[in-house]
Amino acid sequence: MSIRKSRDWFSPDYMDQKPKKGASHGLHPLDNYLRKDRIPHIWCPGCGLGITLNAYLRALKDSGIAPENTAVVSGIGCSGRAAGYVDVDSFHVTHGRAIPFATGLKVGNRDLVTTVFSGDGDLFAIGGNHFIHAARRNVDFNVICVNNFNYGMTGGQAGPTTPTEAETSTTPWGGFEQPFNLPAVAAGAGAVYVARWTTYHVEELIKSLKEALDKKGFCFIEILSPCPTGYGRKVGLKTGVTTMRYFKENCEVKNDADPTDVALDPKDPKSKIIVGKFIDREAPTYQDERGKVFEAARSKLGVK
Amino acid sequence: MEPGVHFMDGNTACAEGAIAAGCTFFAGYPITPASEILERIANRFPEIHGSYLQMEDELASITAILGASWAGRKAMTATSGPGFSLMMENYGLGLMTETPCVIANVMRGGPSTGLPTKVAQGDVMQTRWGTHGDVGVIVLVPSSPQEMFDLTIEAFNMSEKYRLPVIVLSDEMVSHMTEKVEIPPKEELNIIDRKKPKDPPSEFLPFCPDEDLVPPMANAGEGYSVHVTGLTHDEEGHPSVDEKTQNRLVTRLIDKIRKNADDILKYDEYKTDDADMIIVAYGSVYRAATEAVDMARDQGYKVGLLRPITIWPFPEERIYDLARNGTKTFLVAEINFGQIVFEVERCTAGSAKTYLAPKMGGSIHTPEEIMERIVAINQEKIPDFKE
Numbered sequence: 247m248s249i250r251k252s253r254d255w256f257s258p259d260y261m262d263q264k265p266k267k268g269a270s271h272g273l274h275p276l277d278n279y280l281r282k283d284r285i286p287h288i289w290c291p292g293c294g295l296g297i298t299l300n301a302y303l304r305a306l307k308d309s310g311i312a313p314e315n316t317a318v319v320s321g322i323g324c325s326g327r328a329a330g331y332v333d334v335d336s337f338h339v340t341h342g343r344a345i346p347f348a349t350g351l352k353v354g355n356r357d358l359v360t361t362v363f364s365g366d367g368d369l370f371a372i373g374g375n376h377f378i379h380a381a382r383r384n385v386d387f388n389v390i391c392v393n394n395f396n397y398g399m400t401g402g403q404a405g406p407t408t409p410t411e412a413e414t415s416t417t418p419w420g421g422f423e424q425p426f427n428l429p430a431v432a433a434g435a436g437a438v439y440v441a442r443w444t445t446y447h448v449e450e451l452i453k454s455l456k457e458a459l460d461k462k463g464f465c466f467i468e469i470l471s472p473c474p475t476g477y478g479r480k481v482g483l484k485t486g487v488t489t490m491r492y493f494k495e496n497c498e499v500k501n502d503a504d505p506t507d508v509a510l511d512p513k514d515p516k517s518k519i520i521v522g523k524f525i526d527r528e529a530p531t532y533q534d535e536r537g538k539v540f541e542a543a544r545s546k547l548g549v550k
Numbered sequence: 551m552e553p554g555v556h557f558m559d560g561n562t563a564c565a566e567g568a569i570a571a572g573c574t575f576f577a578g579y580p581i582t583p584a585s586e587i588l589e590r591i592a593n594r595f596p597e598i599h600g601s602y603l604q605m606e607d608e609l610a611s612i613t614a615i616l617g618a619s620w621a622g623r624k625a626m627t628a629t630s631g632p633g634f635s636l637m638m639e640n641y642g643l644g645l646m647t648e649t650p651c652v653i654a655n656v657m658r659g660g661p662s663t664g665l666p667t668k669v670a671q672g673d674v675m676q677t678r679w680g681t682h683g684d685v686g687v688i689v690l691v692p693s694s695p696q697e698m699f700d701l702t703i704e705a706f707n708m709s710e711k712y713r714l715p716v717i718v719l720s721d722e723m724v725s726h727m728t729e730k731v732e733i734p735p736k737e738e739l740n741i742i743d744r745k746k747p748k749d750p751p752s753e754f755l756p757f758c759p760d761e762d763l764v765p766p767m768a769n770a771g772e773g774y775s776v777h778v779t780g781l782t783h784d785e786e787g788h789p790s791v792d793e794k795t796q797n798r799l800v801t802r803l804i805d806k807i808r809k810n811a812d813d814i815l816k817y818d819e820y821k822t823d824d825a826d827m828i829i830v831a832y833g834s835v836y837r838a839a840t841e842a843v844d845m846a847r848d849q850g851y852k853v854g855l856l857r858p859i860t861i862w863p864f865p866e867e868r869i870y871d872l873a874r875n876g877t878k879t880f881l882v883a884e885i886n887f888g889q890i891v892f893e894v895e896r897c898t899a900g901s902a903k904t905y906l907a908p909k910m911g912g913s914i915h916t917p918e919e920i921m922e923r924i925v926a927i928n929q930e931k932i933p934d935f936k937e
Binding site (some may be wrong): 248250253256257258260267270281282283314315317329330334335336338339340341343345346347348349350351352353354355357358376379416445491500517536539540544545546547549 | 575577595596597599601603605606607609613614616617618619620621622623625639640642643741752753754755759763769770771773775776777778779780781786788789797798801802805807808809812813815830863865866867868870897920930
């Protein structure tokens with residue numbers, strides 16, 4: 247024996263533990279796309295994540311892409327839990343790293359229609375660097391950013407999208423940082439498809455998600471979403487319904503708007519919100535470009 | 551690459567070993583003294599239809615290879631200390647999600663930016679305990695360009711067999727040394743691929759182990775609809791906050807290395823049969839230590855040499871046996887202020903004395919320096935490690 251055995255007494259019996267695979271509870275029209283035994287989900291009453299996940303799955307169903315050719319990658323946070331509910335190959339990775347994981351997955355198998363489903367803190371604070379570089383490379387996957395203006399899961403702290411003067415649990419005296427204008431970040435970094443909707447704009451959102459699923463290249467969709475528990479209760483949006491009503495009354499659809507003009511007013515958490523599809527352009531993807539260069543290299547080297 | 555005898559540096563040999571092992575995905579970020587691995591891969595990958603990605607940092611590099619591994623590729627990254635520190639986060643994700651891949655860490659002087667162009671061995675404990683939580687790991691330490699080739703293949707094999715990120719722990723000296731490297735014909739290489747599921751998707755439990763404690767692996771896109779999470783998870787892959795699940799999972803992750811150690815463990819011995827004193831050295835220092843053993847033997851000292859090739863798992867039982875069967879002293883020569891020396895001292899369990907020949911990095915020990923220690927220990931001029 248090569249290793250001393252003093253810790254063997256501690257080991258459980260692994261073989262005895264084989265459970266049965268989870269069973270269906272099956273009533274929902276999207277049951278085929280959900281890990282049914284994982285429902286009910288962990289999200290709070292009034293949270294927008296259910297609507298968002300529903301919209302993504304409807305878009306997936308409408309697009310006709312087979313679930314076995316689909317992958318979902320999430321980071322950490324409330325949105326990160328989405329990967330745990332979808333019945334496709336799904337990856338719930340480390341905080342901020344959904345995008346590089348998806349990059350490896352997609353470049354590793356280009357047949358996988360890959361979607362990153364995560365939150366604003368995950369994608370733009372800890373994961374911001376990965377976001378801009380994946381957009382720059384134009385890797386062929388979609389990024390859905392559920393923006394609830396705060397770190398919800400950890401208890402409503404300020405993040406990179408929190409409106410400047412909003413009170414949060416880490417800005418108890420009011421905030422003072424400038425938030426990101428996410429569509430402008432995405433467009434500036436090179437995304438070929440950029441849209442913003444809210445959880446109120448379900449039909450438009452499904453349409454955008456379907457377009458993104460069908461489109462080659464790095465597609466970005468920001469979804470403004472209620473977080474009554476973490477964010478809303480401190481800024482006068484105390485329930486999901488009040489936030490939805492706020493979205494309904496304060497949004498203005500402006501397709502093709504310049505993304506640099508769609509910043510949410512950082513001074514006013516209740517300001518006018520511009521939504522719409524802002525960018526839809528064609529550009530060669532990372533894999534197309536690399537394919538060309540490598541093909542030329544092979545012909546120079548005289549190999550197939 | 552053509553089989554036969556080549557003249558190449560350690561980093562190039564590492565890249566060639568990866569290609570020989572079937573690596574078709576590499577993501578990396580340039581860093582001294584590991585960059586030649588990236589450069590060689592970038593140069594060679596078009597001909598083997600591989601994917602080389604130059605990432606934005608080391609966090610992305612290791613995470614991308616985890617993604618690629620789940621896409622079914624054999625994947626690798628390479629780095630040095632500062633990048634390796636960044637990789638600790640997703641090294642942990644790879645261990646937790648049982649993702650096969652290989653990380654080459656070419657050690658340089660630290661801490662922090664340290665000595666970018668010069669040798670050290672300060673990352674040994676980081677490979678073992680650098681990521682948070684309890685883990686079982688496999689780390690291979692090459693001592694020559696030939697071993698950079700051979701052990702990179704071995705690292706891929708171990709990673710596929712036991713489903714974890716395996717580290718090739720080189721150092722600047724081994725990586726930048728140019729020597730003869732013999733590349734065997736393809737048919738002579740032993741290449742191991744990950745186990746595939748036997749159960750149909752409706753019954754397959756992606757984290758339910760076989761007898762060897764390793765679960766078969768379904769790649770993404772194969773219709774198994776796997777869920778993979780860094781959270782504590784049950785056999786189905788679903789997150790759990792249950793203490794029993796945590797106990798079962800984490801113990802298995804450690805035990806799949808411990809209980810398979812007979813298969814994993816590798817070490818070399820030189821003139822240990824009648825030795826009163828055994829030098830323990832690894833990586834580039836092993837080469838100087840071999841010379842020191844010969845010098846000591848010429849002067850009548852009964853000295854031998856034990857070299858861990860897998861530094862993790864560590865040859866615990868062998869050191870315990872040697873200590874109880876005639877070896878009176880162990881001298882650990884390493885380019886740090888004592889890391890493996892603690893392991894050696896622990897494994898002797900009080901049956902032998904343990905001494906240290908430290909060095910803080912910049913160069914390796916000379917055989918003469920090690921020889922001086924041997925003489926001083928024999929003359930009882932330096933204290934035992936315990937004191």
